[in-house]
Every structure is written in structure tokens, then in C-alpha cells.
Amino acid sequence: LVSRKKKPEDTIIDIKGLKIGDGTPDFVFGPCSVESYEQVATVAEAVKAKGFKMLRGGAFKPRTSPYDFQGLGVEGLKILKRVADEYDLAVISEIVTPADIEIAVDYLDVIQIGARNMQNFELLKAAGAVNKPILLKRGLAATIEEFINAAEYIMSQGNGQIILCERGIRTYERATRNTLDISAVPILKKETHLPVMVDVTHSTGRRDLLLPAAKAALAIGADGVMAEVHPDPAVALSDNAQQMDLKQFDEFLEGLKNTPFVRV
Numbered sequence: 289l290v291s292r293k294k295k296p297e298d299t300i301i302d303i304k305g306l307k308i309g310d311g312t313p314d315f316v317f318g319p320c321s322v323e324s325y326e327q328v329a330t331v332a333e334a335v336k337a338k339g340f341k342m343l344r345g346g347a348f349k350p351r352t353s354p355y356d357f358q359g360l361g362v363e364g365l366k367i368l369k370r371v372a373d374e375y376d377l378a379v380i381s382e383i384v385t386p387a388d389i390e391i392a393v394d395y396l397d398v399i400q401i402g403a404r405n406m407q408n409f410e411l412l413k414a415a416g417a418v419n420k421p422i423l424l425k426r427g428l429a430a431t432i433e434e435f436i437n438a439a440e441y442i443m444s445q446g447n448g449q450i451i452l453c454e455r456g457i458r459t460y461e462r463a464t465r466n467t468l469d470i471s472a473v474p475i476l477k478k479e480t481h482l483p484v485m486v487d488v489t490h491s492t493g494r495r496d497l498l499l500p501a502a503k504a505a506l507a508i509g510a511d512g513v514m515a516e517v518h519p520d521p522a523v524a525l526s527d528n529a530q531q532m533d534l535k536q537f538d539e540f541l542e543g544l545k546n547t548p549f550v551r552v
């Protein structure tokens with residue numbers, strides 16, 4: 289169902305009036321984790337002031353260590369919903385268990401399925417059963433074929449509103465947190481009719497690479513870019529090495545000006 293052979297024209301996902309995949313790039317910014325109302329609202333204000341419409345923030349955090357911050361859970365979703373209403377933004381957050389998909393529908397505009405759950409087939413089926421856009425991230429070591437099949441799981445249940453997100457894969461290279469597979473973008477665009485975004489934060493894991501990675505993503509034809517922004521990354525409860533503070537966010541956007549955007 290996700291194959292371009294089945295449907296030659298691009299799928300455009302409507303998120304609160306924003307059209308993802310319509311030929312102009314869209315952006316998702318926000319903190320790694322929802323930590324407090326004030327923290328999310330501070331970022332929301334900056335995102336809104338720059339004219340963007342989508343805000344991210346993790347409430348259920350799939351952390352490598354069980355001793356790391358696990359997220360605020362439903363309380364985090366409530367904070368996102370409040371901020372979304374106050375700032376008229378669309379909010380995106382990761383859901384990690386099938387049972388929470390139904391709950392999330394009331395709070396979120398987009399449900400994210402994270403890299404660690406790309407092959408959680410029960411979660412994919414639950415995401416396919418709701419009428420809500422899904423941002424599906426590529427698995428930590430998933431092939432493009434496995435990634436496409438994960439999207440197929442969602443669509444096979446009836447939900448065709450899927451955004452694919454390349455977020456880097458595990459390779460032997462340690463200079464970056466993951467290896468951004470930039471060629472996945474045109475391949476996914478060619479093989480499927482779905483919009484493709486690139487998460488520059490989790491792929492590179494390096495603040496100094498966010499801008500060049502975003503430029504590359506847009507130049508190669510991505511429909512959008514995701515990056516993490518936090519009011520004070522040094523004290524962030526997760527991912528403090530790669531989130532941008534508000535000044536770096538400004539510089540990032542300045543650097544992106546005039547970046548060519550190519551349709552493939």
C-alpha cells in the first residue's frame with residue numbers, strides 16, 4: 289500500500305492545516321523530553337515566533353538505561369496539549385505501548401513511533417487503527433526494506449497518514465551518534481509515496497553537525513527536518529549534548545536561509 293507503484297502521486301499529510309509533503313519543507317522543533325510546562329512553553333514561544341507550527345517533546349522516553357529519566361508520561365502529554373492550545377501549534381510525541389495510542393489521540397496531533405519500536409508490530413497495528421498522523425522513525429539498524437514494511441503494517445490497518453523519518457542507523461562509525469543515511473531519503477521517496485523527514489539531532493548526536501545535516505537533507509529532497517531545541521540544554525534531562533539553545537536555534541535558522549530545496 290505504501291508503494292509508489294500502487295499510488296504514483298505523493299501523499300500529503302494535513303496537520304492542523306500544515307501540508308507535509310506538498311513540495312515545501314516543514315520543520316519540527318522542540319525539546320528531547322517534556323520536563324515542565326515552563327520549559328515547553330519557552331520553546332513553543334520561540335518556535336511560534338519564527339513562524340513554525342510543529343512542536344515536539346518526549347513524554348514516554350525509551351531510554352537505553354533504566355536509571356535515566358523516563359519521561360513524565362501522560363502528565364507530559366497534558367503539558368503538550370496545553371501548550372498546543374495556547375500557542376496554536378501542532379504537537380508530536382512518542383508513544384511506546386499499544387494501549388497508550390488511544391489515550392494519545394486526545395492529546396497529540398501526530399503520534400511518533402520511535403526507532404526502538406519500529407518493529408513493535410502490535411504498536412504499529414494500534415497506530416494503524418487510529419485516525420491520526422503517524423511519524424514513523426527508522427529502526428536503529430533497520431534496512432530500508434524493513435522500514436518500508438513497518439509503514440506497511442500501519443497502512444494495512446487503515447491509517448495512511450504516515451511520515452517516514454530517517455534518524456540515522458548504527459554503523460561502525462563512532463564520530464557521530466548514528467550514521468545519517470542521507471541516500472535513504474531519495475530511495476524512500478522513490479519507493480513510496482509518503483513524505484520523508486530527517487531528524488538531524490538523533491542521527492548526528494552533535495550540535496555542530498545539525499546545520500550541515502539539515503542542509504543536506506533539504507538538498508537531497510527531504511520534506512522536512514526535525515531538530516531538538518531546549519531553553520538550557522546543559523541541564524536537560526536527556527540528550528544534553530545535541531539540543532540547541534534558543535540562540536543556537538536562531539543561528540541554525542539563519543544558516544538554513546537560501547538552502548536549496550530539491551524535489552525528487
Ligand code: PEP
Pocket residue numbers: 320346350382401402403404425455487490
Ligand atoms: C526522539 O525523537 O525523541 C527519539 C527518542 O528518537 P529515536 O527514536 O529516533 O531515537
Ligand code: MN
Pocket residue numbers: 320321490516526527
Ligand atoms: Mn532526544
